[in-house]
Amino acid sequence: MSVIESIHVDGVWRTATAGGTREILDPADATTLAVVAEGDAADTDAAIAAARRAFDEGEWPRTTTAERVAVLRKVADLLQRDREEIALMESRDAGKTVEEGRVDVDDVTSAFRYFADLVTNESGGRVVDAGSADVHSVVVHEPVGVCAMITPWNYPLLQASWKIAPALAAGNTFVIKPSEVTPMTTIHLVKLIVEAGVPAGVANIVTGAGDPVGARFGTHPDVDLVSFTGGLVSGTKVGQAAVAQAKKVALELGGKNPNVVFADICATEEGFDLAVDQALNAAFIHSGQVCSAGSRLIVEESVKDRFVAELASRARKIRLGRGTEEGVECGPLVSAPQLAKTEKYVAGAVEQGATLVCGGARPEPSDVRPESGYFYLPTVLDNCHRDMTVIREETFGPILTVETFTTEDEAVALANDTEYGLAGGVFSADTARARRVASRLRHGTIWINDFHPYLPQAEWGGFGKSGIGRELGPHGLAEYRETKHVYENLRPEPVRWFAG
Numbered sequence: 001m002s003v004i005e006s007i008h009v010d011g012v013w014r015t016a017t018a019g020g021t022r023e024i025l026d027p028a029d030a031t032t033l034a035v036v037a038e039g040d041a042a043d044t045d046a047a048i049a050a051a052r053r054a055f056d057e058g059e060w061p062r063t064t065t066a067e068r069v070a071v072l073r074k075v076a077d078l079l080q081r082d083r084e085e086i087a088l089m090e091s092r093d094a095g096k097t098v099e100e101g102r103v104d105v106d107d108v109t110s111a112f113r114y115f116a117d118l119v120t121n122e123s124g125g126r127v128v129d130a131g132s133a134d135v136h137s138v139v140v141h142e143p144v145g146v147c148a149m150i151t152p153w154n155y156p157l158l159q160a161s162w163k164i165a166p167a168l169a170a171g172n173t174f175v176i177k178p179s180e181v182t183p184m185t186t187i188h189l190v191k192l193i194v195e196a197g198v199p200a201g202v203a204n205i206v207t208g209a210g211d212p213v214g215a216r217f218g219t220h221p222d223v224d225l226v227s228f229t230g231g232l233v234s235g236t237k238v239g240q241a242a243v244a245q246a247k248k249v250a251l252e253l254g255g256k257n258p259n260v261v262f263a264d265i266c267a268t269e270e271g272f273d274l275a276v277d278q279a280l281n282a283a284f285i286h287s288g289q290v291c292s293a294g295s296r297l298i299v300e301e302s303v304k305d306r307f308v309a310e311l312a313s314r315a316r317k318i319r320l321g322r323g324t325e326e327g328v329e330c331g332p333l334v335s336a337p338q339l340a341k342t343e344k345y346v347a348g349a350v351e352q353g354a355t356l357v358c359g360g361a362r363p364e365p366s367d368v369r370p371e372s373g374y375f376y377l378p379t380v381l382d383n384c385h386r387d388m389t390v391i392r393e394e395t396f397g398p399i400l401t402v403e404t405f406t407t408e409d410e411a412v413a414l415a416n417d418t419e420y421g422l423a424g425g426v427f428s429a430d431t432a433r434a435r436r437v438a439s440r441l442r443h444g445t446i447w448i449n450d451f452h453p454y455l456p457q458a459e460w461g462g463f464g465k466s467g468i469g470r471e472l473g474p475h476g477l478a479e480y481r482e483t484k485h486v487y488e489n490l491r492p493e494p495v496r497w498f499a500g
C-alpha cells in the first residue's frame, strides 16, 4: 500500500521528511485501511514556520470578513459535495456506522456556516464611553496568530471542525495534529479548505504521534495558541507546557456524565419508553466512545428494577457490527487497547461488587462482525457506588453503571460527585423539578428529557477537570481572538506630569 501524502505544509502535500509511516487500522477487522506519513519534530517545526509566515507576512489575517466568509461557506458546500465519501471514511477509520458519519458531516457543515454567519453579523469594534468628548475609545478584536490544534480519535472530523472553523473565521493560520489513530477525515478536511481557496501556509496538517508532534506545539515559541481536545492526562501535559510559555490555551477534556431519571417520568408508558430509549442512546451510541456519554445512570430507587430490566433487554438487542453494513446499529471499539481497557473496567467493577446485568464479554463473531474486530457487547452494571473505579473514571466504552437515589438532593449530590463536569441529563415529567435540578448540576451542558444534542450556536465545554474554555457559540469564536483597546485623544495636550 503506498503512503498517503498526509502532511500539508506551506501549500504542499508530502510524506514525512524522515520517511516515517504509520498504518491506520480498520477497527472492524484490524486490517490496514491506509498508510499515512508519520511526521516528527522537523515536520512540525516546518508547519509552524509556514503558519507563522502566512500570519505575519501573508494576506489571510488582513482579508475582509466577506472574503473569509466566502471561504467558510465554500468549505461547507464542499463537505456536502463529499458527504458520502467522508461518512464512509469516518466509518471505516473510527468504527462508527455510516449513518453516524453522515450526521457528523451535516453537523460540521452547520458549524462552518454558523461561524460564517456569526462574523458576518458582527458590527465591528465596540465604542466605549471614555468620559470625555475629546476621546474616541474603541475595543476591537483581532486574530490570535498561529493556532496549534490537537484532536482525539473519537469524532475526529467534528473535533477538528469546531477548532478550524472559528480559527479561520477570525483570520488565524493553523497547524493541526489529528489523532494518530483516526487521521483520515481531517486530512480530507484540510484538502477541502485548500480547495476553498485559503492561501498557502494558512492551513497546515502534520500527522504523527502526540509526542513529538503535539508536544512541540506547547513549547514552540512561534505558536500563539494551543487548542487541545482529548484525555485529562495528555491535556494537562499540553496545558502545562503552553502556560509555561504564557501561550493562550484551550482544553476540552473528558467527562463522567450522569443521567438522572426520576420515577415520575416512568409513570406513563410513553415517559418510561422515552427515558429507557434515551438512556441507551446516552450510553451506547458509538459504543460509548463519546466524551459526553451518559455512562452513569442515576435512577430513582422505586423504578430501578423495572427500568434496568427493560434497559438490559433492549441493550441485548443492539445490532453490533461493521459500521458499513446495512442494519448495523453500533460499531466496534476503535482499537485493541480500547477493547482491553473496557474489559479491565468491567472485570474490576465486578470484583468491586457490581452486578453484571448484560454484556460483559466480546460478542460471537458473525458475517458482519469479524473475530479480529474490536467488538464488545453493550454492558449494564447494577449496584454500583461512588467508591468503584468504574464510577470515578471515564471508561470510554459501552459500559453503563447504575446507581440509585431516593431524594432530589441525593440525586443532585450523586450527579455532581465527579471531578469532571462536561454534560448530564435529567429525565422528569415535572418541569419545575427538571429545571431546578438542571440549575444545580455542575456540568457544562445539561439536557432535559433528551441526551446528546448540541447546537453550533451554544457553547460546549466543561466545568471542573473537563477543561478550560469553550468551543462553539460566540465564546468559541472569542477563543481565537485577541482583544485590543484603542484610545484616541482627539485634542492631545502635554500632561506635564513631570515638571522639567
Ligand code: NAD
Pocket (backbone or CB within 6 Å): 150, 151, 152, 153, 154, 155, 159, 177, 178, 179, 180, 208, 209, 210, 211, 213, 214, 215, 216, 229, 230, 231, 232, 233, 234, 235, 237, 238, 252, 253, 254, 255, 290, 291, 292, 394, 396, 422, 461, 462, 466, 467
Ligand atoms: P488522548 O489524550 O490520548 O489523545 C488526544 C490527542 O492528544 C491525540 O492527538 C494524541 O496524539 C495527543 N497527545 C497525546 N499525548 C500528547 C502529548 N504529550 N503532547 C501533545 N499531544 C499529545 O485522547 P484520546 O484517547 O485520543 O481521546 C479520548 C479522550 O478525548 C477522552 O478522554 C474524551 O473524553 C476526550 N474528548 C473530549 C471531548 C470534549 O469535547 N470535551 C471531545 C472528544 C473527546
